Amino acid sequence: MNKLITTCLLAFGLTNMIAAQEKSVEIRVIQTSDVHGCFFPYDFINQKSMSGSLARVSSYVKSLRKEYGDNLLLLDNGDILQGQPTCYYCNFIKPEMPNVAASVINHMGYDAQTIGNHDIETGHAVYDKWIKEVKCPMLGANIIDTTTGYPYLKPYVIFEREGVRIAVLGLTTPAIPNWLNVRLWAGLRFEDMVKSANYWTKHIIENEHPDVIIGLFHSGRDGGITTDSYDENASLRIANEVSGFDLILYGHDHKSNKENVKNNDGSNVLCLNPSSNANFVCDATIKVTLNNGKVTGKSITGEIHDIRQQPIDKEFIEIFKNDIDSVNYFVTRKIGTFKNSIYTRDSYFGSSAFCDLIHNLQLKITGADISFNAPLSFDECIKAGDVHVSDMFNLYKYENQIYVVKMTGKEIHNYLEMSYGLWTNTMQSPDDHIMLLEHNGNGADGYGFKNLAFNFDSAAGIDYEVDVTKPYEKKVRITGMTNGEPFDENKWYKVAMNSYRGNGGGELLTKGAGIPHDSLPERIIYESELDQRYYLMKEIEKAGIMAPEPNNNWHFVPKSFTEKAIIKDKKLLFGIN
Incomplete structure (x- = not known):
């Protein structure tokens, strides 16, 4: 019996020791x-x-x-x-x-x-x-x-x-x-x-x-x-x-x-x-x-x-x-008044008051010939009435600087071809989408853009049309400068853009315009000391009252394809006609 008890105790102790380990x-x-x-x-x-x-x-x-x-x-x-x-x-x-x-x-x-x-x-x-x-x-x-x-x-x-x-x-x-x-x-x-x-x-x-x-x-x-x-x-x-x-x-x-x-x-x-x-x-x-x-x-x-x-x-x-x-005290300060509301969503479907306000201010601030800009938020609005500091973060989302970059007319054309290639479909019939869309996006009907909207640059300072029935790299036709002068693909132009883009962001300058990345620094002829939002805010303060309107310097063609498609895709993305 003693041996049995001893054996059991040893076994119990060994089991506890293993468990403890x-x-x-x-x-x-x-x-x-x-x-x-x-x-x-x-x-x-x-x-x-x-x-x-x-x-x-x-x-x-x-x-x-x-x-x-x-x-x-x-x-x-x-x-x-x-x-x-x-x-x-x-x-x-x-x-x-x-x-x-x-x-x-x-x-x-x-x-x-x-x-x-x-x-x-x-x-x-x-x-x-x-x-x-x-x-x-x-x-x-x-x-x-x-x-x-x-x-x-x-x-x-x-x-x-x-x-x-x-x-x-x-x-x-x-x-x-x-x-x-x-x-x-x-x-x-x-x-x-x-x-x-x-x-x-x-x-x-x-x-x-x-x-x-x-x-x-x-x-x-x-x-x-x-x-x-x-x-x-x-x-x-x-x-x-x-x-x-x-x-x-x-x-x-x-x-x-x-x-x-x-x-x-x-x-x-x-x-x-x-x-x-x-x-x-x-x-x-x-x-x-x-x-x-x-x-x-x-x-x-x-x-x-x-x-x-x-x-x-x-x-x-x-x-x-x-x-x-x-x-809260900082962002609620009034800086001006808008007579009408402006919407990011309009920027995808043609010349828009939202994007063109930024274009026009960039051109005014820098004295450039042409401006590039993209909607930096998917769907934002600055309503008519008093404009506050907070609204500037919807107008311009990031702390980019303003750059002016030297570009040839051909490079400008190629840049826009890549931009609209990221943005628009090649339509085969009026029933096709005009936008390049994919499902499971953040739109009202579960649709969203296939590519990143902050790379969808449009331009001001030039007049042009975008033919959505044409293939990639053949969509954009520049008809002239907005001031009435002819547009020359062999001429050098001063182009205003944000520093993200000017440093190669989105690859529109490199893959699009064909400028080697290591050549970009020598193309930059102006860079602002402070961020872009600061200068936009100062211009609005200086103006006091503004009525932003589209420049109407570019549009999609042909109408027989675009009118129906714009209504359809606007509804898919934003739930509106």
Whole structure:
């Protein structure tokens, strides 16, 4: 009997010892991306409540921290410094104050953050100050300091939770020099993401011995600008080609997505993108089984979580009340009066009061011969009546400068051919769509543009027609200068445009006009000191009362095709006739 009891006790003790050696650790990971200044549940541009915002994310994270404590990692993926007037106010109107983009990150207890192209677009003075104010690690392994040859930011960070080592590697899109003036990123270079990910994952595995590797990438799924040197959107390629990642959290392209990718080495990689404006978050759960300190099991699941019905964190709002009040005071200042309403949606179907107001102000400010401009918002309106600072963010969405670029008439023609090729269908009959559309878009009937509308440039200063029955590169016929002079394809012209376009953004100057990218700097003959919105606002203030009307310098032909198609597509996209 004694032997039996002893044997049972030994077996019981051994079982307990084995159980004590094995444990399961669960880690929750929440990621935001492309917040674009949506910190508070209020749209300062349109003076109305906002469905998403970090105020709602905050309440969601607080509820999870009650369960997970330190086992919750909160990450952000960049493009936080531009979008709402809150950002503009902190970046440029009151730069001496702590940047709210840093204050909210610190208050919410973010664990790490990457930097995006719209953060770089604010310029060194703004983003270097913001980086210093953010208390969590700022990551960017492929952003290289040209003086030292080392990353300008931390390449990665290691977290240890209950014996589980988690590495987070940060990367950003290397296409930034194609969009931004070199002075905004002076002293930096941006390496190919795949090359950088290969190097740093090997370094991390060899030197840090992590149990989990997370990619935090400000780069879309795929597509975008592709050159011999890099891909703009490389997240999917890294998931397929670079060994080591368990979870890739990405952004930049504003497209909500969840997919499981099988890496070339046979491993599974969960990829999540939460879209933009803090309407959704990526929500992943990492479960790791440890036996005697070694990983014996690992699973990763996740989803895109809708944050829009989440309650607002009232404490968050109270803490930032002074910031909210200051921004609201700034944006509600009256700057002029419009006699009539103007709509972005009109810009897609012909010469419009909305786009032409910007065209005409650009021509007036710069003295250029021709102006290029695109609608920067899908469907916005500035109503007749008093115009306020807030309306300027609908009139002009981004903090671009104004450029004047030297172009030949032939280059101008080719530029417009590419623009309208992105924008319009080649109609075979009057029953076809006039716009290049795809389903599952953001239009009223589930339709949206196939391509990005902020690349749909029209022109002022020239008269032309667009034949929608003609194929790509044969649609545009320029009939002359608007001032009555002939248009000459062999002549040089001064062309006003925004700095995004002037630096190669959208590839209309490079692929369209055929100007080599490295030749663009020598073509720029004027660049404004301040942002475009500032100059537009000053011109409206100077005028006092304006009645914006279309220039009617261009239109779609033939009428027998376009009239019916415009009505149909306008209804599909905007629910109106």
